Amino acid sequence: MIANDLNRFVSYCKTIQPQTREDIKKFFEGVIVFPYDKELLLQAYLFLNLKTLFPSCSELLLFEKSPIADYTDLGKCDFVYLTSQGNIFIIETKFIDTEATGATERKRRNKHRNKVFEQVITLKSRFSEYWSIRNEQLECGVFTTDPDVDWRGNGVNVVTKSISIEHLEAWRKSYQKSN
Template identity: 80%
Template sequence: MTAGDVNNFVAYCKKIQPQSQEDIKRFFEGVVSFPYDKELLLQAYLFLNIKEIFPSCSELLLFEKSPIGDYTDLGKCDFVYLTSLGKVFIIETKFIDTEATGATERKRRNKHRNKVFEQVITLKSRFSEYWNIKREQLQCAVFTTDIELAWRGNSVNIVTKSVPIDKLEYWRINYKEKVKTI
């Protein structure tokens, strides 16, 4: 792969991602203060703790955007980062309600587990094809509230990280207090 392929993609991202890193940080700090959506809260946790969770991520390229122009029907990426090694790092997030019980909830959890992996695998393929980026230059990750997914990414070369729902809520309360005092 030539560096130009990744460079072309990075240049494209800088054109279509209108918000600055600071704007996105303020947005997520607002989500922490007023968590109206659990998926957004999970994304806020990831964004505000990216260096601890995925240390190789160095620059946010896309947030909730399609990697292929305005073709949102081809899928949107939750997060796309550039790594310190110049690779493209695709992260899909999914809030999975691990606290709900019953057969219907187990079925829903399995559906969400399968879907998040399917999404990131599909996005990796589309990135590779559309941007002419070799697959080894594309890294993928899944970030959820389900710690049982840790083993699942190994066979498909997907990094899997999670935060339990209770820890996410504890973090939200403490982060909100920290922001108030600044």
């Protein structure tokens, strides 16, 4: 049974997320045809392959919205799902350029790796505080183009998944041809 605070949050999401799942799917299919933003392409892959990446996620509650009223300065969530177990699952995405070389690029990659974990952990904390949702009802995930983040989630209770840039592009081309 979902706790009252969790029910309150789910009700809130349904009032501030105007797009339906189908609307968001159409948006992402447009991104696949015209990939003008690499981060959005990564999000499209996640959205359209959710069950293989994060199988416990069942219902999309928020996409690119602040979980705390209209306080976007407190951070926006890339995706927030209700799980089949009745928990909240927060997913942050980050396109990390793993193909660029050089010291500056290595430093940038590391900064992006750290930032995506910091974002999702901070959002989890804000959810817990603002909505009075118990920590054990909040799950976190990170999805990137960098397999080097896969081990980083272990110690901080964050599920990590990744796809290589090469596979992401191959998927985009095959998805386009099949639709």
